[in-house]
Amino acid sequence: MNDLPPLMRDQRKSDADHLQLLAIFHFVFAGLAFVGLGFLCLHHAVVRHFLGHPEFWRNQQGGPPPEQILAWLNWFYLGFGVLFVTGGLLNVISGLCLRRRAGRLFSLVIAGLNCIQIPFGTALGVFTIIVLLRDSVREAYAAGATPPA
Numbered sequence: 001m002n003d004l005p006p007l008m009r010d011q012r013k014s015d016a017d018h019l020q021l022l023a024i025f026h027f028v029f030a031g032l033a034f035v036g037l038g039f040l041c042l043h044h045a046v047v048r049h050f051l052g053h054p055e056f057w058r059n060q061q062g063g064p065p066p067e068q069i070l071a072w073l074n075w076f077y078l079g080f081g082v083l084f085v086t087g088g089l090l091n092v093i094s095g096l097c098l099r100r101r102a103g104r105l106f107s108l109v110i111a112g113l114n115c116i117q118i119p120f121g122t123a124l125g126v127f128t129i130i131v132l133l134r135d136s137v138r139e140a141y142a143a144g145a146t147p148p149a
Helices: 011-051 065-102 105-116 120-132 137-145
Strands: none
Touching: 011 120, 011 137, 065 105, 065 137, 105 120, 105 137, 120 137
């Protein structure tokens, strides 16, 4: 039998392709965070509409008044809104860092935080961690390598 050696790939090219894809996926994930913010605003508007109309609450049997429920929910909306905006901005910054081959530790931290967001964030975070922990990628970041043209 003819035992041929496996095809040699240029690892730098492969790393550059993976980092470029990860940067794009970080931008897409940030876009999804901002879409989620839009849905959160829409949900707030609908809940506020229903809680603001007394005819829906005419036959209420005990429980807190609608104004108090809305006050509690406003904190919920504010908290999740801050999380969506912060997560989106951090992913945009991480995508820019991946493109420039800078801020490797920052991108690793963001990848770890993305792992909490099941399922897409987990996949993005795990793949980002796998790529950024490669020795060849570490060397490229240390050398300040710019992406090939």
